[in-house]
Amino acid sequence: MTTGRMSVRWRDDALPLALLGPAVLYLLLLIVLPMVQALVLAFQGDDGTFTLEHLRRMTGDVAFRDAIRNTLVLLILIVPAQIVLALVMALLVHSRIRGHEWFLYVYAIPLAISDLAAGILWLSVFTQNGYLNTVLQALGIIKEPIVYLSYENIAMVIGAIVIAESWRATALVLVILVAGLQLIPRDYFEAADLFGASRLRRTVHVVIPLLRPSLQSALIIRTIFAFTTFAAVFALAGRNLPVVAGEAYNWSVVARDPHVAAAYALVLLALAGAMTMVYLRVLGTSETQRAR
Amino acid sequence: MRGVSRSFGRTPALRTVDLDVHDGEFMVLLGPSGCGKTTLLRTIAGLERPDAGAIAIGGRDVTSLAPRDRNIAMVFQSYAVFPHMTVRANIGFGLRMRRTPKAEQARRVADAAALLGLEALLERFPGQLSGGQRQRVAVARAIVMDADVMLMDEPLSNLDALLRLQARADLKRLHGEVKRTTIYVTHDQVEAMSMGDRIAVMGDGVIVQCDLPMAVYDHPATQFVGGFIGSPPMNFVRGAMSDSAFVAEGVRLRLERPPRAGGEIVMGVRAEHLRIGAEGLPADVLVVEPLGSHALVTVRVGGVPVKIEAPVDIGLRPDERIHVAVDQARIRWMDAATGTAIR
Numbered sequence: 001m002t003t004g005r006m007s008v009r010w011r012d013d014a015l016p017l018a019l020l021g022p023a024v025l026y027l028l029l030l031i032v033l034p035m036v037q038a039l040v041l042a043f044q045g046d047d048g049t050f051t052l053e054h055l056r057r058m059t060g061d062v063a064f065r066d067a068i069r070n071t072l073v074l075l076i077l078i079v080p081a082q083i084v085l086a087l088v089m090a091l092l093v094h095s096r097i098r099g100h101e102w103f104l105y106v107y108a109i110p111l112a113i114s115d116l117a118a119g120i121l122w123l124s125v126f127t128q129n130g131y132l133n134t135v136l137q138a139l140g141i142i143k144e145p146i147v148y149l150s151y152e153n154i155a156m157v158i159g160a161i162v163i164a165e166s167w168r169a170t171a172l173v174l175v176i177l178v179a180g181l182q183l184i185p186r187d188y189f190e191a192a193d194l195f196g197a198s199r200l201r202r203t204v205h206v207v208i209p210l211l212r213p214s215l216q217s218a219l220i221i222r223t224i225f226a227f228t229t230f231a232a233v234f235a236l237a238g239r240n241l242p243v244v245a246g247e248a249y250n251w252s253v254v255a256r257d258p259h260v261a262a263a264y265a266l267v268l269l270a271l272a273g274a275m276t277m278v279y280l281r282v283l284g285t286s287e288t289q290r291a292r
Numbered sequence: 293m294r295g296v297s298r299s300f301g302r303t304p305a306l307r308t309v310d311l312d313v314h315d316g317e318f319m320v321l322l323g324p325s326g327c328g329k330t331t332l333l334r335t336i337a338g339l340e341r342p343d344a345g346a347i348a349i350g351g352r353d354v355t356s357l358a359p360r361d362r363n364i365a366m367v368f369q370s371y372a373v374f375p376h377m378t379v380r381a382n383i384g385f386g387l388r389m390r391r392t393p394k395a396e397q398a399r400r401v402a403d404a405a406a407l408l409g410l411e412a413l414l415e416r417f418p419g420q421l422s423g424g425q426r427q428r429v430a431v432a433r434a435i436v437m438d439a440d441v442m443l444m445d446e447p448l449s450n451l452d453a454l455l456r457l458q459a460r461a462d463l464k465r466l467h468g469e470v471k472r473t474t475i476y477v478t479h480d481q482v483e484a485m486s487m488g489d490r491i492a493v494m495g496d497g498v499i500v501q502c503d504l505p506m507a508v509y510d511h512p513a514t515q516f517v518g519g520f521i522g523s524p525p526m527n528f529v530r531g532a533m534s535d536s537a538f539v540a541e542g543v544r545l546r547l548e549r550p551p552r553a554g555g556e557i558v559m560g561v562r563a564e565h566l567r568i569g570a571e572g573l574p575a576d577v578l579v580v581e582p583l584g585s586h587a588l589v590t591v592r593v594g595g596v597p598v599k600i601e602a603p604v605d606i607g608l609r610p611d612e613r614i615h616v617a618v619d620q621a622r623i624r625w626m627d628a629a630t631g632t633a634i635r
């Protein structure tokens with residue numbers, strides 16, 4: 001009798017555990033293990049003892065402050081631009097205006113392109129003999145080709161990176177938001193219409209608040225990706241515009257110092273963690289407001 | 293509404309519907325599931341565009357107007373109370389969207405809240421309310437609007453039996469106080485009988501009968517209506533006329549006033565107009581269901597089961613042979629082929 005109940009209890013518990021297993025394994029092997037390794041690397045001296053030497057080397061590096069500043073600047077420019085752009089596009093897709101079924105597919109195309117390839121693609125647009133100059137010259141708007149991507153004109157470089165990144169990854173946010181919109185019961189839209197809301201006011205007062213959980217997910221995912229932005233930066237700016245992820249890459253591959261690279265990785269982790277906490281705090285839906 | 297029709301692909305949901313609702317009337321739209329009640333309501337609201345026909349409110353043609361320009365308020369079947377707004381903000385939503393002055397907004401929201409007993413809940417979010425309270429918020433949000441027409445789509449269907457009885461009385465009292473033209477959808481015929489000034493019975497995309505509740509009950513226009521309204525539904529026995537007598541399988545009923553019809557006809561009679569006694573049509577008892585105030589006896593007459601209302605202490609047992617007397621003034625006759633009433 002007792003054993004019977006025990007075995008039932010065991011079977012009840014076993015299924016969820018078995019289903020969680022692969023995900024846990026994945027996280028352990030590919031996230032937790034490297035994280036621990038990075039921690040060890042960042043604080044371990046050559047003789048195996050604890051040291052702050054690598055951190056000191058990182059903070060003492062000329063590029064360190066710039067890397068952090070540039071990373072944050074890119075984040076502040078790219079993330080809001082993408083969220084707004086994706087929100088507008090998601091609303092267009094959702095509103096079933098003519099051709100809406102094509103929007104999603106067309107917007108999603110850049111998702112299939114690797115970030116380095118995207119960076120090179122935009123390089124071919126912005127470079128001195130690139131498409132942009134060719135077109136502008138052909139139209140007679142400019143006489144001489146403009147040098148967009150020079151370290152003397154860092155704002156222009158940043159602008160190019162923002163455009164490239166927005167083009168490449170906005171679709172990711174778009175997909176999340178479209179999915180979120182489809183989860184909102186149609187009744188809420190109709191109730192808003194019926195009670196006199198215009199399109200715009202319906203969006204502001206009803207749709208966006210109800211979309212908040214999706215916006216939050218999109219924001220977190222997008223921010224974390226923005227921290228790791230580096231291939232597009234590399235393609236368009238080289239080392240003129242150091243970013244944290246790029247520095248980690250450099251220290252690891254070029255300078256062959258995995259310790260400092262690991263220290264940079266920890267900086268990224270800290271930044272991403274802090275931002276995620278902020279989002280959850282600021283945008284978190286309280287229990288009381290959640291739809292039932 | 294004039295000749296309104298609407299199809300979804302090949303499925304006709306509304307087939308040439310004509311409906312007139314008087315000013316201040318409480319019209320109940322009643323029908324089985326899937327007959328097009330919600331579609332009709334949504335068409336009036338402008339959430340669904342009719343394929344053909346016209347809709348006018350107070351003499352104004354609104355057929356091509358957007359929902360927000362029709363001056364309509366609606367209580368959704370799902371309530372659709374906004375989860376991210378407090379009860380107060382929910383009730384005031386329509387007024388805010390119409391840019392009503394702040395002071396007036398506050399006054400009208402307070403009035404509506406008082407009318408529905410929501411004063412204590414104004415700062416709560418819908419997630420913190422019970423189903424019945426949320427329903428009241430949905431009604432309050434519609435009531436404040438001062439709309440020309442109030443539409444309600446099965447607003448009580450999610451409530452438990454007791455709450456439903458209470459809410460039914462509340463809504464009826466509310467209509468008595470506000471006297472707003474209301475179209476109320478339900479598939480609960482008790483609700484329809486008790487609340488409606490008139491009842492429009494729908495079946496399969498058309499309005500089959502639209503009349504006073506007792507008229508619909510007493511003089512169903514078709515066999516469908518008689519079978520849908522009343523609990524238990526009307527009994528039907530199929531047969532034919534022969535020398536001013538109605539003849540069905542094993543039954544011959546001499547009529548005082550025979551209907552003017554030949555061929556196959558259907559006799560319709562309600563459970564309370566049949567009496568078990570010493571004389572009348574021969575019948576076999578099938579089931580006896582004691583219901584407290586009375587017993588429902590199912591017997592076999594003319595080859596079909598027929599339900600009879602009898603005193604609880606009737607003391608019958610299954611398979612007993614009895615006789616059933618018919619209150620002849622209450623018999624309704626229908627054409628067997630079309631199901632329409634013969635008057």
Ligand SMILES: Nc1ncnc2c1ncn2[C@@H]1O[C@H](COP(=O)(O)OP(=O)(O)OP(=O)(O)O)[C@@H](O)[C@H]1O
Pocket residue numbers: 300303304305323324325326327328329330331332479
């Ligand atoms: N959006 C839609 N697309 C396709 N068919 C629909 C749609 N809405 C309704 N229908 C069909 O139209 C018919 C009428 O539907 P409607 O919702 O009006 O029924 P109802 O009388 O409100 O039923 P219930 O009592 O179950 O709510 C049904 O056959 C339904 O399947």
Ligand SMILES: [Mg+2]
Pocket residue numbers: 329330331369
């Ligand atoms: Mg319905």
